[in-house]
Amino acid sequence: MQATLCKIRTGAPVCLEEAIMANFDTLRYTKIPLIHGSGAIPAVGFGTLIPDRLATGRATKAALEVGFRHLDCAERYRNEDAVGDAVQVVINAGMIRREDIFVTTKLWNTNHRPERVKSAIDASLRRLGLDYIDCYLIHTPFAFQPGDEQDPRDGRGQVIYDNEVTLIETWHALERLVDDGRCKAIGLSDVTLEKVQEVITAARIKPAVVQVESHPYLPEWELLDFCREQGIVLLAFAALGHGMSPNVLNDPVITGIAERISKTPAQVALAWAVQRGTAFLTTSTKHTYIQENFEISALPEDAMREIRESIRLNVRFNDVVKTGVPGFISRAREVPSPGSAADVP
Incomplete structure (x- = not known):
């Protein structure tokens, strides 16, 4: 089954193509149906990997006020409490309800x-x-030595992996969380196509979401096509390429399109992500960038075609899929170019 992109307008789902034709400003409200769980996931998501807890709270609150309704969190980020506090502030102010927010952790x-x-x-x-x-x-699909230390290392500084558990055993434990209502949907992150296929073969409840690094320099077309066939949502982290070199936002194809349609390079890259059928995550601590990243509009078809056909560079900025070791927290930074935004998984 191929997931169908929808947006919400006056309470009714409308196909993405119709929404684009009706109003170019509707792209930011796109939702993608899930094969199980909370109905649909907002395609425009805000990532919360922000090392400073105070900054995390401010940025999360700003994101919700601007219009983001999908928050991506993690135990590993060590700031879930700061995210939760910000959510409660906005809910208690009467701006949103719990059911209006899609929370991933x-x-x-x-x-x-x-x-x-x-x-x-x-x-x-x-x-x-x-x-x-x-x-x-x-x-990640990699099991580390169990315990309170998130980054267990041996005397040589090597990660201590746990060979006493398989990914499939962990997946079955997540299925039981759905059964008892602790979570609505389950999925995978930082995985290869082969690992996704392995889990699907053994799953009672298929993954609803697969989160991987993806941007114009790493489009992951093969994985995206497979996810479409299975009804799985591909959720792109680092949708702006981490702000690392080579910088996606400085690519001449992206900047040329941005100039033609009077948008920023970041808005072009993020609109591309939604229009090709993925959800995305982006992160910033600056209010102007947070607002910019939400206010995306649909790209003309010739721009979508140009990005696919003209960008040949292929770069993976994060090797977590090979080791399970994140290694990106220290790299989190704002992109210095005007109108762009920092982006971390």
């Missing part, structure tokens, strides 16, 4: 053993101040 590598999974999500629920998670992801 993730099981960290040290909690892959089935007996640790339930306590891990319960701890996330407490920190976030929520009764349920909309989507719970296995952060």
Whole structure:
């Protein structure tokens, strides 16, 4: 089954093509149906990997006020409580309801053993101040030595992996979380196509979401096509390429389109992500960038075609899919170019 892109207008779902033709400003409200769980996931998402907790709270509150309705969190980020506090402030102010927000969080590598999974999500629920998670992801398919140390290392500084548990055993533990209502949907993160196929073969409940690095320099077309066939939402982190070199936002194809349609390079890259059928995550601590990243508009078809056909550079900025080791927290930074935004998974 191929997921159908929808937007919400006066309470009724409208296909993306119709929405674009009716009003170019509707793209930001696109929702993508889920094969199980909370109905649909907002395609425009705000990531919360922000090292400073105070900045996390301010940025999360700003994102919700601007219009973001999808928050991406993780046990690993060590700031779920700051996100939860910001959510409660906005809810208590009467601006939104809990059911208006789609909250994703993730099981960290040290909690892959089935007996640790339930306590891990319960701890996330407490920190976030929520009764349920909309989507719970296995952060990476790599199991680390269980314990309180998130980054266990041996005497040589090498990661200590856990060979006593399989990814499929962890997945079955997540399925039981859906059964008991702790989360509405489950999925995978930082995975290869082969790992997704492995889980689907053994799953009772298929992944609803697969979160991977994806941007114009790493479009992941093969994985996206497979996800479409399975009805799985591909959720792109680093949708602006981390602000690393080579910088996606400085690509002449992206900047040329931005100039032609009077948008910023960031808005072009993010609109491209939604129009090709993915959800995306972007992160910033600056209000102007947060607002810019939400206020995307549909690209002309010739621009979509140009991005696909003219950008040949292929770059993966994050090697977490090979090791399970994130290594990106210290890299989190604002993109210095005007009108762009920092982006971290």
